[in-house]
Amino acid sequence: MPILMAVGFCWSLFTSYTAQALPAHNDLLAQSAERQIHIIVDSRKALDNGDKTINDHLKVLETLAATKHSAAALVVIDEIISIGYVYLDKRNLYSYAYFVNALLKPWLDEVGLKEVEGQPYDMVYLRARMLRALAQFGRNKQIVTYLQSLAPEYLTGDSDISPELGTEALRISAIFASRNQQELVHRYFQVTASTENQELRKSVVQAMYFQDPTSIHYIFEHTPKANLTSGERVYILQRLFWQNKEQKILYQWLEDDFGKWVANLPLLYQSVLPEVFTPSCQWDNAQALYDFFNDKRSIFQSSLQKQLSDTAQCLQVKQLQKPLLNDFLTTYN
Structure with a gap:
């Protein structure tokens, strides 16, 4: 069944805006x-x-x-x-x-x-x-390099770097990690397992923004068996889907390990997983989300319908706004 029929959502484009004086x-x-x-x-x-x-x-x-x-x-x-x-x-x-x-x-x-x-x-x-x-x-390459330089120091747990800056340094390091930096995701997991610094642990969990396929596969494989709370596991999943707009490979890898991910989650977390797997306002991701959850247990269906409905509205607005955005940005070329 097509996703649009599943959500029962009207996909006609908005034809006008409400005038608002600024x-x-x-x-x-x-x-x-x-x-x-x-x-x-x-x-x-x-x-x-x-x-x-x-x-x-x-x-x-x-x-x-x-x-x-x-x-x-x-x-x-x-x-x-x-x-x-x-x-x-x-x-x-x-x-x-x-x-x-x-x-x-x-x-x-x-x-x-x-x-x-x-x-x-x-x-x-x-x-x-x-x-x-x-x-x-x-x-900004200078700032990317600067934040990447802070990450190793912050990961020691013995630096004067604030948790706020440390978290963003870890996030940027994960986003820009290449295939030649696969040891970084190993280091993140090592720190969560060994540190007694709770601020550092929180920062690392909140920085699993990896985009290279090898690191993502490592996260899928190791998160279910790592010493993490249910909330931390769900947060890591959400960030992976939020950060990666091309999500088909995420679903392919998750299909094999889905039982492991769900087994130890409280029912409350299980019931909202379709909202955790955010499509990021992308049509093909919404279709993949529907295909993945539609034939699964009833506990997922209410959350699935809500996520698809929200995504449908986002896509309507986005489709109309994108040309306007591109025109606006031409002044900054």
């Missing part, structure tokens, strides 16, 4: 941090509902990237990461990178690469997320 740029920057955050959040909701173009949403981010409020800047950065995951493909990777670097350069100049002793937590966290965005979506 405050002037100077007015946006004059708002409080709380108000600026609300503006960004409301703008994203309107985008996801099809009530605003992505161009208008990105213009909000353009303006508020110049905010003086670190809390609002952090929301801008998280939006940059979120949009990157949903909307990017090979055609607009580099245009988006120019956009990201242009928006975040003032904050990079403000906070710098290196942590400062005694700095407030909000700046520590902002720096970590900013460097992550610049490395992953700004494709």
